[in-house]
Amino acid sequence: NAGVTQTPKFQVLKTGQSMTLQCAQDMNHEYMSWYRQDPGMGLRLIHYSVGAGITDQGEVPNGYNVSRSTTEDFPLRLLSAAPSQTSVYFCASSYSTGGETQYFGPGTRLLVL
Amino acid sequence: RKEVEQDPGPFNVPEGATVAFNCTYSNSASQSFFWYRQDCRKEPKLLMSVYSSGNEDGRFTAQLNRASQYISLLIRDSKLSDSATYLCVVNRGGYALNFGKGTSLLVTP
Numbered sequence: 705n706a707g708v709t710q711t712p713k714f715q716v717l718k719t720g721q722s723m724t725l726q727c728a729q730d731m732n733h734e735y736m737s738w739y740r741q742d743p744g745m746g747l748r749l750i751h752y753s754v755g756a757g758i759t760d761q762g763e764v765p766n767g768y769n770v771s772r773s774t775t776e777d778f779p780l781r782l783l784s785a786a787p788s789q790t791s792v793y794f795c796a797s798s799y800s801t802g803g804e805t806q807y808f809g810p811g812t813r814l815l816v817l
Numbered sequence: 818r819k820e821v822e823q824d825p826g827p828f829n830v831p832e833g834a835t836v837a838f839n840c841t842y843s844n845s846a847s848q849s850f851f852w853y854r855q856d857c858r859k860e861p862k863l864l865m866s867v868y869s870s871g872n873e874d875g876r877f878t879a880q881l882n883r884a885s886q887y888i889s890l891l892i893r894d895s896k897l898s899d900s901a902t903y904l905c906v907v908n909r910g911g912y913a914l915n916f917g918k919g920t921s922l923l924v925t926p
Contacts, residue, residue, distance in 0.1 A: 739916075746821065746904070746916035747861070762913070794860055806914065808860035
């Protein structure tokens, strides 16, 4: 099993550009989520999904969109990038709710100029 | 008050030492508790869950004190490979995991 994969590993954007961060898992997990991690901050939940077709907002959803058309994939879209979105983004999945072990992808490092 | 608070450290300890980290949480309704480990520039990985009765995994011991709302992690016989950031994680129920900012540990020869 590949586990949780994320692409790209690194990305540089200009302010106002849009992009999609990809996340996929091959463990047949129902629950997937996106976090961002900034220096001096804990991981903060952006959006999560409890199954295909179901998504909800986390703690810091503004400026991001998600969709979940399949169990495997959970892309995160930045609509109009801002320097404040410079961060490391982690995708995670688990079998059911957040009370289970969460498996994290390797992260995407994003720099917005 | 932050939901999950940890001393950021860094904790610098020599190999073989015993080191303990504490974490406090603010929501008394919290249901699940974990310690995750994060190596530099890597993803977090589950180290161990924390149970009310306390639990041990090799050199690592985790304890939960619900009355005082704190969680601890004890590492015995520290190894160089234990150098990492340790994240305290609390689930208050449902889908929301709350992460502490992490405690940095550096084990020196």
